[in-house]
Each structure stands twice: as structure tokens, then as C-alpha cells.
Amino acid sequence: xxxxxxxxxxxxxxxxxxxxxxxxxxxxxxxxxxxxxxxxxxxxxxxxxxxxxxxxxxxxxxxxxxxxxxxxxxxxxxxxxxxxxxxxxxxxxxxxxxxxxxxxxxxxxxxxxxxxxxxxxxxxxxxxxxxxxxxxxxxxxxxxxxxxxxxxxxxxxxxxxxxxxxxxxxx
Numbered sequence: 001x002x003x004x005x006x007x008x009x010x011x012x013x014x015x016x017x018x019x020x021x022x023x024x025x026x027x028x029x030x031x032x033x034x035x036x037x038x039x040x041x042x043x044x045x046x047x048x049x050x051x052x053x054x055x056x057x058x059x060x061x062x063x064x065x066x067x068x069x070x071x072x073x074x075x076x077x078x079x080x081x082x083x084x085x086x087x088x089x090x091x092x093x094x095x096x097x098x099x100x101x102x103x104x105x106x107x108x109x110x111x112x113x114x115x116x117x118x119x120x121x122x123x124x125x126x127x128x129x130x131x132x133x134x135x136x137x138x139x140x141x142x143x144x145x146x147x148x149x150x151x152x153x154x155x156x157x158x159x160x161x162x163x164x165x166x167x168x169x170x171x
Contacts, residue, residue, distance in 0.1 A: 011101060019045045019073070021113050023148070025123040031150050034075055035157040046073040046159070055094050058101060059128055059143045059162055069163075071114075076147075076158040099132040103145065112148070121150045135163075 019042060021030070033040050041044065054062065054076050063072045083131040094103040111119040128143035140164030150157045 007027045027148055031159045043151055046075055048075045050077045056097050072162045076160050092132045095133055102133040103128055114127045123148050
């Protein structure tokens with residue numbers, strides 16, 4: 001008997017349900033399935049966006065605020081404008097718009113291990129700053145992001161976990 005995967009809308013989930021997957025769950029059940037063109041559970045929980053649009057807008061303009069949500073997920077598709085060198089992009093500051101802000105990586109890439117102890121993906125933490133990355137005093141905001149990277153057939157697939165901190169003051 002064949003097993004079938006069911007894709008469930010988050011509108012059908014019980015009251016109080018929160019989408020809170022672990023790193024391994026995000027990569028194995030969402031990012032890997034997306035990269036392999038397979039069904040993704042709770043398909044509407046993760047928005048799709050191209051990298052140029054994602055990195056040219058303030059994080060506040062990318063999300064919809066409802067029910068006290070402080071975390072959003074995105075499949076970030078590389079496009080010709082944004083993927084000159086994926087390895088270089090992971091290490092570098094990503095300027096947003098015309099200098100309205102920038103994403104700055106915090107430290108180096110961290111491996112994500114499967115249950116066998118093998119590295120199968122990486123993640124990198126970023127913080128959003130307002131102002132130009134070339135100014136003397138950019139302002140750190142309460143926006144954070146974790147990018148999950150998976151390489152499939154020489155192409156990089158990225159899933160972003162965008163978070164708004166508790167001390168949010170309008171940025």
C-alpha cells in the first residue's frame with residue numbers, strides 16, 4: 001500500500017497551533033521537499049519570494065502582523081540579479097534598498113546534522129541594521145534572520161526564518 005503525503009492548510013489547524021519547526025525539521029521536511037519539487041506540509045506557512053525583492057525591502061514590509069506573530073518563514077529564490085556568487089553572499093553584508101538598511105551576518109556558518117550525525121545543511125544568523133552599511137553609526141534593530149542553506153544539484157536553496165525581537169520599537 002502506498003503512503004500519501006497530505007498538504008494541510010494552516011487555516012485548518014486547531015486554535016493555538018504554532019508553526020515552530022526545529023532546524024532539522026525545516027531542512028528535511030520543507031527545504032529539501034521544496035528543492036526536490038515534492039509536496040511541502042502546511043504549504044502556506046512558508047511564503048515564496050525572490051532574493052532581489054527580499055533583500056531590497058525593509059523586513060517590516062515583507063510580513064503581515066497578526067495574532068502577535070513574531071516569526072515568519074520564506075523560501076528565498078536566487079535570481080540572476082542576486083546570485084553573482086552565493087558563497088560570497090553568505091559571508092557578506094546584504095544592503096537593503098537604496099541604503100535604508102542592511103543584513104549583517106553574525107559569525108560563521110553553523111552545520112545542521114541529521115540523525116546519523118552527518119552535516120546535510122548549514123545555517124547562518126543575520127541581524128538587520130537601519131541606515132547605510134557605510135555609515136559610522138548604523139542602528140541595530142530587533143529584526144533577526146536565520147538562513148538555512150542546502151545545495152542540490154549545484155544549486156543553492158535558501159529558507160529564511162525572519163524574527164522580530166520582543167523590544168520592537170518601529171523598525
